[in-house]
Amino acid sequence: xxxxxxxxxxxxxxxxxxxxxxxGLLVTVLLVAAVSYAPKIMGGDSYTLxxxxxxxxxxxxxxxxxxxxxxxxxxxxxxxxxxxxxxxDAALVDNARVLTDGEIDxxxxxxxxxxxxxxxxxxxxxxxxxxxxxxxGADARYxxxxxxxxxxxxxxxxxxxxGQITMVAMGVVEEKGSRIVEILLSSVRPWQxxxxxxxxxxxxxxxxxxxxxxxxxxxxxxxxxxxxxxPGMTGLVxxxxxxxxxxxxxxxxxxxxxxxxxxRQEEVSTVLTPLTMTIMVTYFVSFYxxxxxxxxxxxxxxxxxxxxxxxxxxxxxxxxxxxxQVGLSMVAMVVAASAVLALGAKVYxxxxxxxxxxxxxxxxxxxx
Numbered sequence: 001x002x003x004x005x006x007x008x009x010x011x012x013x014x015x016x017x018x019x020x021x022x023x024g025l026l027v028t029v030l031l032v033a034a035v036s037y038a039p040k041i042m043g044g045d046s047y048t049l050x051x052x053x054x055x056x057x058x059x060x061x062x063x064x065x066x067x068x069x070x071x072x073x074x075x076x077x078x079x080x081x082x083x084x085x086x087x088x089d090a091a092l093v094d095n096a097r098v099l100t101d102g103e104i105d106x107x108x109x110x111x112x113x114x115x116x117x118x119x120x121x122x123x124x125x126x127x128x129x130x131x132x133x134x135x136x137g138a139d140a141r142y143x144x145x146x147x148x149x150x151x152x153x154x155x156x157x158x159x160x161x162x163g164q165i166t167m168v169a170m171g172v173v174e175e176k177g178s179r180i181v182e183i184l185l186s187s188v189r190p191w192q193x194x195x196x197x198x199x200x201x202x203x204x205x206x207x208x209x210x211x212x213x214x215x216x217x218x219x220x221x222x223x224x225x226x227x228x229x230x231p232g233m234t235g236l237v238x239x240x241x242x243x244x245x246x247x248x249x250x251x252x253x254x255x256x257x258x259x260x261x262x263x264r265q266e267e268v269s270t271v272l273t274p275l276t277m278t279i280m281v282t283y284f285v286s287f288y289x290x291x292x293x294x295x296x297x298x299x300x301x302x303x304x305x306x307x308x309x310x311x312x313x314x315x316x317x318x319x320x321x322x323x324x325q326v327g328l329s330m331v332a333m334v335v336a337a338s339a340v341l342a343l344g345a346k347v348y349x350x351x352x353x354x355x356x357x358x359x360x361x362x363x364x365x366x367x368x
Contacts, residue, residue: 098131
């Protein structure tokens, strides 16, 4: 175990000291912050409002930087359909109720209540009841936010996993081609070298993932976008980190095993083709799940490794997933990752010291 930790520490320190890692992390963090602030930077707030047997409230006086468009509807049912369709942000009915689709925008809600009170006071009112906020589509309250979070998760998981497994493969081939692996294996066992490399580079990837999530949450909180987030974001963040680790272990082990079959870095992309194609398929399936998170395909693949490493966290972001389903999916992924670790260690230990022409996987597995 000491040998494993020594190798892991070597990988972590080596990567953290490189300019590429520092610059890449800074650029990623800045991009995440910029995306979180984009809605604020792109201009002032704009609202489209409807009325049913109501007067238009002079909201411009309270918010001169915002834009307001009013539409009149013949009855409450027509206004309700417009709200559900997204044609209007809210509809004022009988000067007493406000129809919304889910939770009303916090700024708009404050404006409506304050201006409504001012208008009523101007009419010599004394006891002024607040506007009643009535949701006509509570089930879709966080639909847009969930879809957006799911899309971001797909991109982040794909980019980090594909980047980290490439680093693992390149490191294996570099050590094998330069024969450094022969020196390392004089002090540690092959499985320790493999596990240490996977663990060390996994920590580096986890640092990237954590930085992205933390900066994203802070930036969206400061910019106000977090007000639209569904409840349970803490659990989602923790779940994403766990799924990243499971997916990374699965793919990185296969990446190291396949890379040990070649001795030149020019051959890495070729030998990794089956693995990268599998990751690409998982990536595209996950994008499909964003728009159909409760469908049969999404549900089934969220239990099937390695698809579950991306599909399940996307399902968790896009819709409510029972905890037992998440647990069952994680157990299946842990079993799959354990099996891959056993297979990968066998291939790596048999192939990493054999230089020269590219080895065939079947020959390595048959060797004793």
